[in-house]
Every structure is written in structure tokens, then in C-alpha cells.
Amino acid sequence: MTDSIVSMKDVDYAYENKAVLTNINFEIPQGAFMGLIGPNGGGKTTLIKLILGIIKPDAGSISLFQEPIGKFKAWNHIGFVSQKSNSFNKGFPATVFEVVSMGLTAQVGYLKFFKKQDKVKILQAIEQVGMSEYAYQNIGNLSGGQQQRVFIARSLVNDPNLLILDEPTVGVDNENVQRFYDLLHQLNQQRNITLLLVTHDTGIMTEHATDIVCLNNTMHFHGDKEEYSSLTDRDLSHFYGHPVNVVTHDH
Numbered sequence: 137m138t139d140s141i142v143s144m145k146d147v148d149y150a151y152e153n154k155a156v157l158t159n160i161n162f163e164i165p166q167g168a169f170m171g172l173i174g175p176n177g178g179g180k181t182t183l184i185k186l187i188l189g190i191i192k193p194d195a196g197s198i199s200l201f202q203e204p205i206g207k208f209k210a211w212n213h214i215g216f217v218s219q220k221s222n223s224f225n226k227g228f229p230a231t232v233f234e235v236v237s238m239g240l241t242a243q244v245g246y247l248k249f250f251k252k253q254d255k256v257k258i259l260q261a262i263e264q265v266g267m268s269e270y271a272y273q274n275i276g277n278l279s280g281g282q283q284q285r286v287f288i289a290r291s292l293v294n295d296p297n298l299l300i301l302d303e304p305t306v307g308v309d310n311e312n313v314q315r316f317y318d319l320l321h322q323l324n325q326q327r328n329i330t331l332l333l334v335t336h337d338t339g340i341m342t343e344h345a346t347d348i349v350c351l352n353n354t355m356h357f358h359g360d361k362e363e364y365s366s367l368t369d370r371d372l373s374h375f376y377g378h379p380v381n382v383v384t385h386d387h
Contacts, residue, residue: 157354214297
């Protein structure tokens with residue numbers, strides 16, 4: 137039996153007396169590449185906040201690495217890459233190396249010097265995302281796709297077992313989107329990092345994801361990519377609450 141990285145049982149969450157998530161039951165198996173899809177306002181970001189311990193469920197239970205979330209302390213095992221296009225200041229005076237080093241702050245502490253082994257870890261994380269030649273360039277000079285690679289490196293520097301990505305390709309040009317997904321596939325397959333990817337790109341699910349969840353306030357679908365591939369546009373439109381057409385990716 138595969139160990140679960142995340143387990144949710146009978147989870148409810150309401151905001152200002154309005155139900156956001158109802159009766160959520162699902163697991164993320166170790167080594168999975170899980171795609172989380174659903175309409176805006178369907179509760180995807182709320183689900184992430186629950187997993188990250190930012191908010192607490194009104195009912196039900198959450199476990200991380202087989203441990204109740206209330207007792208879980210090893211947060212360095214979880215990396216998070218947010219949607220950055222509307223919030224990142226391109227004039228921020230920091231190099232790629234400096235941005236990635238921020239991922240070690242919790243371990244090293246603020247206003248402390250990095251040891252040699254810390255610098256090695258930072259450079260290794262940068263290399264893993266294919267950004268070594270840009271290590272000492274200002275991050276504001278990079279393309280959207282390159283910047284997202286840097287933010288992944290910032291999460292990788294802590295050697296996470298689970299990497300959560302919240303619509304990371306927003307603002308990334310089409311040419312670099314596929315390269316970005318290829319990088320995620322590599323991290324999943326070669327480094328055995330469990331991935332939870334929130335996306336509106338339903339077509340990418342059948343190419344890279346091993347498991348798919350469709351969330352619209354409750355769990356409408358939870359299965360592997362073969363089961364997902366058998367769904368019709370009508371099925372997905374029912375889940376989303378509006379017409380949906382799956383777009384496939386050609387190489």
C-alpha cells in the first residue's frame with residue numbers, strides 16, 4: 137500500500153457562513169503528480185490553505201505524512217509555489233541566487249551568514265531547474281517562465297517531499313509553458329517529488345498528471361488519468377457548472 141502524503145476525511149470549511157468546501161475526502165499518494173482543476177471560486181485555493189495549515193477545517197480531519205496536521209512540525213517537507221504574475225515586483229533588487237537563498241531562511245535564520253554547504257545547496261537547486269547560467273543575474277531581468285523556475289528552486293532548496301503549485305503558469309508565454317511542465321515531470325519522475333498542481337489547463341492532465349481531482353465546492357471527480365481521459369466534455373461541464381472543452385497539447 138502506497139503511503140499518503142496528504143489525507144483529508146469529511147472536511148468542511150465555510151467563510152462568513154458560506155460553505156466553501158463540503159465533505160472533502162481524498163488522498164495524495166506518495167510519488168503522485170496530482171492535478172487539481174475546477175472553476176474559479178470552487179475552493180481550490182482554500183484547499184491549499186487547509187493543507188498548508190493556514191486555516192483550519194470546520195469539520196473533518198487532515199493528515200500530513202500520516203500525522204494529524206495539528207501535530208505536524210516538519211513543514212520544510214512541503215514546498216509551495218504561488219501564482220506570482222500580479223504580485224512580483226520586477227524591480228526587486230535581488231539576484232537569482234539571493235531569491236533561492238530565501239528558501240533556507242527558516243533553517244539558517246535571518247541576518248546570518250550562509251555556510252559553505254548552504255551555498256552548495258542553493259547552487260544545486262538552481263542547477264536542478266536549469267538556471268545555473270542566470271545564478272547571479274537580477275531576477276527582474278528574466279522572463280516569466282524563468283522566474284517561475286527560480287521560485288521552484290527556492291522551494292527545492294529545502295529538499296521537499298511535496299511541492300504544491302498554485303496556477304504557476306499564469307503570465308508565462310506559451311513557448312515556456314511546455315518547458316515548465318516538462319520540468320515538473322522531471323522533478324516527479326527523477327526526484328520522486330510528489331506534486332499537487334492547481335491549473336485551469338485541463339489538457340495537460342492527460343500528458344503529465346497521474347491523478348486528477350475536480351473540485352467545485354465538493355469533490356466531483358477523483359481518479360487516475362485513464363479515468364479522467366474517459367470523461368466527456370459534457371461530464372466536465374457538469375462538474376464545472378458551465379461548458380468546458382478539453383484542449384490537447386501538440387508537440
